[in-house]
Amino acid sequence: MPLPHPLPDEIVDLIARRFRAIGEPMRIKILDRLRTGEATVADLTLGLGAGQQNVSKHLGVLADAGIVGRRREGNKVFYAIVDESVLSICETVCGTVEQQLRELHRLLAPTAQR
Amino acid sequence: MPLPHPLPDEIVDLIARRFRAIGEPMRIKILDRLRTGEATVADLTLGLGAGQQNVSKHLGVLADAGIVGRRREGNKVFYAIVDESVLSICETVCGTVEQQLRELHRLLAPTAQR
DNA sequence: ATATTCTACAACTGTTCGGTTGTTTAGTAT
DNA sequence: ATACTAAACAACCGAACAGTTGTAGAATAT
Known part of the structure; x- marks a missing residue:
């Protein structure tokens, strides 16, 4: 709560960025899937009926926003909700x-x- | 929580729409301002340093999303957070x-x- | 009535962003 | 080494959207 009330523009931008990171159907589906546990890009690609590049791109957005994190294991990359x-x-x-x-x-x- | 787990596309779209309604800097500023109570378009225009048409447009988006509501009083229209x-x-x-x-x-x- | 103020609507423009396609990098196996 | 799989990167296209300008509607005042 120690945020100043007339929010500075920087903070406002960060908040907006965060909301927009979540406000996309495919990304919501990804998060909904990740709620049950971590998954690889291939898992998500199959489960969501989307292209691999598309899923990877959305995962990148979520990762940049600090919402999900990666974990590499051999050939595969596991994603999980961090925040x-x-x-x-x-x-x-x-x-x-x-x-x-x-x-x-x-x-x-x-x-x-x- | 009675929402089905593989969320149907309609619901996902609604959720996404809601997040995107909030995920815009100007609208966050508007909401931050409305936290202290209802305000007219003119109030918001002055306080946010934006054009009247711009503010009105964003208020329309927030109203469509059911986040804010209008109340007309004579010449002015007061907006307030509903949700x-x-x-x-x-x-x-x-x-x-x-x-x-x-x-x-x-x-x-x-x-x-x- | 006319003028003024406050708000909403419409059209235009530039940018952002999602989705696809193609390519590239990293890891594993043979 | 080559071949194969998994994931990420880059470039393009089209749709959606934010912001501006101009205008129209509604309420009040003179």
């Missing part, structure tokens, strides 16, 4: 999204209400 | 960013260590 705080953040957002979805269904399904 | 969860999220991220900054300073200031 555990993203999990709690995602849970919070998921909760809000759930609530929004419920509202949407309530609004978009008037047939069941009349 | 309180973004505050806790921002605090978490700020904490992580702080930690990163401390690490950076430790790494980039070796003169004081030798």
